[in-house]
Amino acid sequence: MTADAHAHHEEHHSSTGLDNRKLGMWAFLGSETMFFGSLILVMLINKHNTLGGPGQEVLDLVLTSFTTFVLLTSSLAMVLSLAAFRNGSLLWGRIWLGMVMLMGLVFLGGQVYEFTEFVTHKDLTPSTNLFGASFYTLVGFHGAHVGIGVLWLGTVLAYSWRGRFQPGMDMWGIELVGLYWHFVDLVWVAIFTLIYLI
Amino acid sequence: MATVTATAPDTRTFAGTAWSWITTVDHKRIAVLYLVTSLAFFMLGGLEALLMRLQLATPESDLVSAERFTELFTMHGTTMVFLALMPLSAAFFNLLVPLQIGARDVAFPRLNALSYWIYLFGGIFMNISFVAGGAPNAGWFGYAPLTDTAFEATHAIDFWAFGLQILGVSSILASINFIVTIINMRAPGMTLNRMPMFVWMSMITAFLIIFAFPAITIGLVLLLFDRYIETNFFIPEGGGDPVLWQHLFWVFGHPEVYILILPAMGIVSEILPTYSRKPLFGYAVVAYSGAAIALVGFGVWTHHMFTVGLGPIADTAFAISTMAIAVPTGVKIFNWIATLYGGSISFKSPMLFAVGMVSMFIIGGLSGIMLGSPPIDSQVQDTYFVVAHLHYVLFGGTVFGLFGGIYHWFPKFTGRFMHDGWGKVHWLLMLIGFNLTFLPQHMLGIDGMPRRVHTYAADMGFDLWNMMSTVGSLMIGFSFLIFIINAVRSIRHGEPSGSDPWDGGTLEWTIPSPPPVYNFAHIPIVDSRYPAWDLKRGGGHTGAVATAPEADAEADEPDIHMPNPSYWPIVMAAGMVLAACGLIFHQAFILLGAVLFAISLLGWIEEPAA
Numbered sequence: 067m068t069a070d071a072h073a074h075h076e077e078h079h080s081s082t083g084l085d086n087r088k089l090g091m092w093a094f095l096g097s098e099t100m101f102f103g104s105l106i107l108v109m110l111i112n113k114h115n116t117l118g119g120p121g122q123e124v125l126d127l128v129l130t131s132f133t134t135f136v137l138l139t140s141s142l143a144m145v146l147s148l149a150a151f152r153n154g155s156l157l158w159g160r161i162w163l164g165m166v167m168l169m170g171l172v173f174l175g176g177q178v179y180e181f182t183e184f185v186t187h188k189d190l191t192p193s194t195n196l197f198g199a200s201f202y203t204l205v206g207f208h209g210a211h212v213g214i215g216v217l218w219l220g221t222v223l224a225y226s227w228r229g230r231f232q233p234g235m236d237m238w239g240i241e242l243v244g245l246y247w248h249f250v251d252l253v254w255v256a257i258f259t260l261i262y263l264i
Numbered sequence: 265m266a267t268v269t270a271t272a273p274d275t276r277t278f279a280g281t282a283w284s285w286i287t288t289v290d291h292k293r294i295a296v297l298y299l300v301t302s303l304a305f306f307m308l309g310g311l312e313a314l315l316m317r318l319q320l321a322t323p324e325s326d327l328v329s330a331e332r333f334t335e336l337f338t339m340h341g342t343t344m345v346f347l348a349l350m351p352l353s354a355a356f357f358n359l360l361v362p363l364q365i366g367a368r369d370v371a372f373p374r375l376n377a378l379s380y381w382i383y384l385f386g387g388i389f390m391n392i393s394f395v396a397g398g399a400p401n402a403g404w405f406g407y408a409p410l411t412d413t414a415f416e417a418t419h420a421i422d423f424w425a426f427g428l429q430i431l432g433v434s435s436i437l438a439s440i441n442f443i444v445t446i447i448n449m450r451a452p453g454m455t456l457n458r459m460p461m462f463v464w465m466s467m468i469t470a471f472l473i474i475f476a477f478p479a480i481t482i483g484l485v486l487l488l489f490d491r492y493i494e495t496n497f498f499i500p501e502g503g504g505d506p507v508l509w510q511h512l513f514w515v516f517g518h519p520e521v522y523i524l525i526l527p528a529m530g531i532v533s534e535i536l537p538t539y540s541r542k543p544l545f546g547y548a549v550v551a552y553s554g555a556a557i558a559l560v561g562f563g564v565w566t567h568h569m570f571t572v573g574l575g576p577i578a579d580t581a582f583a584i585s586t587m588a589i590a591v592p593t594g595v596k597i598f599n600w601i602a603t604l605y606g607g608s609i610s611f612k613s614p615m616l617f618a619v620g621m622v623s624m625f626i627i628g629g630l631s632g633i634m635l636g637s638p639p640i641d642s643q644v645q646d647t648y649f650v651v652a653h654l655h656y657v658l659f660g661g662t663v664f665g666l667f668g669g670i671y672h673w674f675p676k677f678t679g680r681f682m683h684d685g686w687g688k689v690h691w692l693l694m695l696i697g698f699n700l701t702f703l704p705q706h707m708l709g710i711d712g713m714p715r716r717v718h719t720y721a722a723d724m725g726f727d728l729w730n731m732m733s734t735v736g737s738l739m740i741g742f743s744f745l746i747f748i749i750n751a752v753r754s755i756r757h758g759e760p761s762g763s764d765p766w767d768g769g770t771l772e773w774t775i776p777s778p779p780p781v782y783n784f785a786h787i788p789i790v791d792s793r794y795p796a797w798d799l800k801r802g803g804g805h806t807g808a809v810a811t812a813p814e815a816d817a818e819a820d821e822p823d824i825h826m827p828n829p830s831y832w833p834i835v836m837a838a839g840m841v842l843a844a845c846g847l848i849f850h851q852a853f854i855l856l857g858a859v860l861f862a863i864s865l866l867g868w869i870e871e872p873a874a
Contacts, residue, residue, distance in 0.1 A: 080448040086371040089448055093440040093474060100478035104512065108486065108497070117503045192495045196503045199495035203486065221869075 091242050095249045102253050105204045109261060115196035122197070124188045125262050126180065133176035134258050137212075140169035141251045144244050151240055154233035156226060159240075163223050166247065170216040177209045201261070208257060211250045218243050287829035289373035290781055294380050295358035296677070299670075301384055302351035307744070308391070309343035312336045314741055317701075321734035323722040333718035334401040335420075339391075341404030342424065345524065346431050347387045349658065352666050353527035354379075357442050357466050359673065363772035363779060364460045366451025366788045371444040373827040374868065379438035381837030382430060389841050390427030393420060396848075400424030403716065405517060406487075408498030408509035413491050419848050422491065425484045426844040432477045432484075433840070439470035446470075451771070453790040457551075460770045460793070461544055464551045465530025468558045469523050475562070476519035483512030492847075507572055514565035522561045524658055525625075526554060528665025529596060532618045535672050536600055538766050539615035540607025543794060546599040553592035560589045570641045579638040586636035593629060597622060612766070613687030617668030620695055624660025628653055631706065646716070649709025655702045667694075667747070674751070675765045679777040680758030686750040690743050697739025704729035704736075769794030782824040830871055836864035 080086060113122065147162030181202070184190040190198045222231075222243050231237060288294060316336050319327045328336065358376065362369055370376050393399045398420045402410040411421045446467045450459070459467075486497040487509070496502025498509045537544045544550060566574060566582045600622050609615070631653040634640050644650060667690075674682045708729045713720060720726050764773040771788060772779070773796045792798050843857030 081450045081454075082448055084448060086444050086448050090371065090440050090444045093443045094436075097436055097440070097474040097478055100475050101482060104479050104482035104515075108482070108508070108512075111505075111508065115503050192489065192493055193502070196496060199489065199497055203489065203495075207485075 085238055087238055087242060088245070091245050095245065098249065098253075102204075102208070102256070105200075105207055106256060106260060109200040109204045112196035112200040113261070115200075117195040119195045120184075120188050120190040120198070121195075122261075124184055124190055126183075127262060129176055129180065130258065130262055133173045134254065136169045136176075137173040137251055137254055140166045140173075141248050143169065144247050148237065148240050148244055151226075151231050151237055156232070159231065160223060160226055163219060163226070163240075167216050167219045167223070170212050170219070170247075174209060174212055174216070177205065177212075181206075204257065204261070208250070208253060211253075215243070215247050215250055218246065284829065286834055287831045289369075289377050289827050289830055289833075291358045291362050291370050291373065291376060292677075292779060292781075292783075294376055295355045297380050298351050298355035298358055298383075301380075301387070302348050302355060303748075305343055305347035305387055306349075306352065307748075309340050309348050310741060310744060312340040312343065314737055316340065317734040317737040319718060320720075320730050322731070323724075323727055324719050326719075328718065330718040331401070334403075334716070335394075335399040337716055338400045338403050338406075338424070339394075342390070342400065342428075343387075344658070345404065345520065346428065347383075347390075349524050349662050349666070350435065351383055353469070353524070353662075354383075354438055356462070356527060356531065356666070356669055356673075357438070357470075359677065360772065361442055361445055361463055361466055362449070363676075363775070363783060364463050364770050365446060365449060365454055366771050366784060366790065367445065367449040368783050368787075368824065369827065370441050371449060372441050374830050374833050374871075375437055375441050377830065377833035378836055379434045379441065381834045382434035382437070382840060385837050385841040386427055386430035386434060389430065389844060390423055393423035396423070400427075405513050406509075407513075408487070408490075408506040409500070411487055411491075411509075412499055414499075422488070422848050425488050425491075426847060429481060429484055430841060430844055432481050435473050436477050439473040442466055442470045443474070451784075451788050451790050457548065458790055458793050461533035461547065461550060462527075462530035465526045465533070465554055468554050469526045472519045472523050472526070472558050472561070476516045476523065478516075479512050480516035483509055483516070486512075507569075510569050510572065511565070514568045515562070517568065518565040519558070519561045521654075521657070522557055524662050525665075526557070528621060528662045528669075529554065531665050531669040531672070532600065532621050533596075534770065535614050535618040535668050536603045536622075537794075538672070538768050539612060539618075540604050540609050541767070542603055542607040543769070544599070545602035545605075546595075547793060550596055550599050553595040556592040557589060560585060560592070564589055567636055567641070570638045571645045583636055583638055587633065590629065590633055590636075597626060597629075612671075613682070613684050613691055614668045614672035614766075616688060616691045617664050617671060620691060621661055621664035621668060624656055624664060624695075624698070628656025628658075628660050631656060644709050646714055647709035648705040648713050648715055651715050652702045652705035652709060655698075655705075659698060659702070664694075667691075670751070672766065673772075674754065674758075675761035676772055676777050676779070678755055678758065679761060680754055680756075681761045681765065682754040682758060683750050686746055690747045690750065693739055693743035693746065697736045697743055700736025701733050701740060702736070704732045708733075764796070767797075767800070769797040771795055774799060782826055785824075828872070830868075832864045832868045832871060835860055836868065839864055 080089075082089065143162045143165040147159050147166060150157075150162055151159035184198075190201075192199045192202045222239055225231070225239065231240060285293065285297065288297075313336075315328060316333065319325055319333060358370070361367075390400070396419070398418050400406075400420050400423055402416065402421060402424070406421070406424060409415060411425075446459070446463055456464075486495070489495040490497050490499060490504075496504040498504050498506050500506065533544055533550060564582055564586045566572075566578060567586045570579055570582075604619075611619075631649070635644070635650065635653055671682055671687050674680070708726055709715075711725060711729075713724070713726050720730070761777060763775065763777045766773070771784075771790070774788065775784060788795065839857045839860030839862075841857070842853050842860060846853030846855070846857055
């Protein structure tokens with residue numbers, strides 16, 4: 067029996083029919099909801115805790131609406147990328163994957179600009195007040211997730227040149243990063259709504 | 265392709281043996297690593313406790329200084345919870361979950377090894393603090409603002425906070441692994457409703473861990489920001505709120521006590537039926553009440569904060585939910601007693617420990633109900649009454665249960681019995697010593713002796729109770745020595761046990777002891793809750809089990825694909841802990857740790873997976 071045939075066999079052996087790695091990813095994301103949930107609660111508690119210093123009014127709704135739009139659109143590109151790989155189109159799969167990375171980078175760029183702007187022009191640092199501390203922690207934590215996602219996407223992209231994700235092969239490597247990416251997007255919807263809009 | 269023979273370690277040399285343990289991904293060997301390490305930390309935490317008891321034996325003693333005493337109680341609590349009892353439970357998850365569900369390994373064997381190495385290095389990291397400028401000293405729940413730089417400028421708190429973060433990573437990774445293993449790798453026919461009760465409790469514990477640990481992780485992140493980049497999350501002068509730390513800690517901390525007790529409850533639910541020769545009474549209710557405990561366990565945390573002043577509404581609501589959680593717990597107890605009722609009971613040492621667990625846990629549960637009432641809690645808050653209560657549930661419950669498990673499954677690990685007579689001596693001494701230690705602490709608490717104070721005046725009426733307590737703790741220490749000697753001796757000289765010494769009902773008793781590296785020559789097909797009993801008594805038709813005894817496995821060396829050993833888990837764990845060292849000692853370590861982590865991550869991906 068070859069290793070591949072065996073792997074094939076194992077894949078169909080799971081009790082739920084789901085791939086182990088995908089189920090593990092779901093469990094991890096379940097845990098992540100509690101991470102972000104705790105941080106969002108800390109942010110909500112401290113939203114108006116400004117000690118008379120800069121508060122919610124420094125948030126630039128126009129810029130962040132734009133980067134939010136970009137980040138949410140990247141989820142679409144992620145879906146298209148997986149679909150393209152599944153259809154056997156390496157070229158389009160790679161293009162869409164690159165687009166996801168690019169949009170992630172635009173989002174991160176917006177965040178870096180936002181943070182720099184707050185620190186240099188709005189006098190809001192993590193030690194200014196609790197609004198600042200909670201804001202930088204929550205949004206920075208999310209930004210770190212986006213950054214890790216971009217690195218991960220880059221790894222997946224590189225592996226598409228190293229013999230993975232060819233037509234007919236399994237796509238769990240892309241599915242996993244996709245799950246993660248959609249989750250990070252979804253969390254941003256909550257953050258944007260609760261911190262920026264309300 | 266790797267076969268069983270390819271993974272067999274070269275154990276002819278010492279280096280080969282050591283290397284085979286360092287690179288192992290076999291869940292049974294990782295279980296042994298967890299077991300040995302957690303018992304070593306258990307001994308360390310026990311020594312810390314003994315030092316405290318010796319200090320408190322007589323009034324106004326100066327055996328240890330007040331400063332040292334704060335380090336001792338902080339590290340005793342932290343060590344016992346995170347370095348001894350949780351990993352000891354993890355040893356059982358590792359050994360038993362794949363065997364009881366009829367799997368050849370866990371879902372992610374290398375991740376499993378990684379969890380262990382992170383735990384080991386994290387535990388060592390935290391204890392280095394004793395020789396690196398002072399151990400953590402703000403209590404195991406590290407209340408703000410005691411943990412702030414204004415009150416603790418040394419790195420003591422940093423060791424604690426980074427150490428807990430590291431251990432949290434280990435716990436979450438291990439839990440993801442076991443959730444996937446249990447949900448996805450059960451043998452054909454083993455529905456959720458046929459899983460052994462220990463597997464049920466393991467699964468619930470794993471879910472508790474992945475949902476509870478994030479709260480403390482975030483709390484610790486905020487604390488470290490307060491200490492390192494001058495935020496004011498928990499510092500009132502800067503607009504922060506120390507009570508927020510208490511919420512974040514106890515939202516984790518209360519589920520944590522169920523994380524500690526549920527595995528022991530699972531073990532007891534396996535031991536009692538085996539030695540009563542009866543199926544577990546009310547199987548489904550026991551399983552669901554475990555789930556109910558876990559669920560309600562997330563809604564009771566402020567009963568640790570009754571005296572903070574959250575107001576009568578909050579106190580009432582959480583008192584009610586606390587009382588409510590006694591219901592599923594009581595349900596379990598009654599089901600265990602009903603399991604014994606009418607059974608053909610044999611009091612081997614595992615059974616004695618299991619019965620000890622149930623009875624001691626009842627006492628702890630009763631004092632828990634008392635503490636769940638805000639008026640009583642206000643009286644005894646922060647006294648030895650609380651210390652007595654928590655030891656009755658965590659020592660009387662968890663430690664008794666886990667020791668019972670060691671005696672019960674030792675033959676499965678080693679193929680040999682532990683000496684039953686000495687096991688009984690261990691049990692009796694521990695039972696007497698335990699009650700002698702902690703029963704008087706109820707009186708001390710009611711009399712008003714505060715916990716966490718390094719001494720007391722002579723005319724307070726505390727002398728006798730304290731002396732009794734110290735004598736009892738020495739008895740516990742002595743009983744542990746008996747256990748260790750018995751265990752070490754039995755590994756080589758114990759009476760051979762065969763594969764099924766206790767007439768067990770679950771799948772692990774259908775395979776040889778110690779189990780072959782691939783566990784099951786043929787994956788069994790299960791059609792009841794006690795497939796091994798069916799097999800032996802002709803009930804049911806347990807499919808492949810019937811064709812899979814040892815003889816078959818030996819006769820036809822099966823071509824079973826097992827995962828290859830890997831050294832990347834230990835490298836990655838080392839990278840993570842080095843990075844944490846860097847944040848305390850020298851920044852160069854951060855870079856070194858990050859590089860090691862990156863290299864091992866790539867190596868991990870590139871390594872041909874199982």
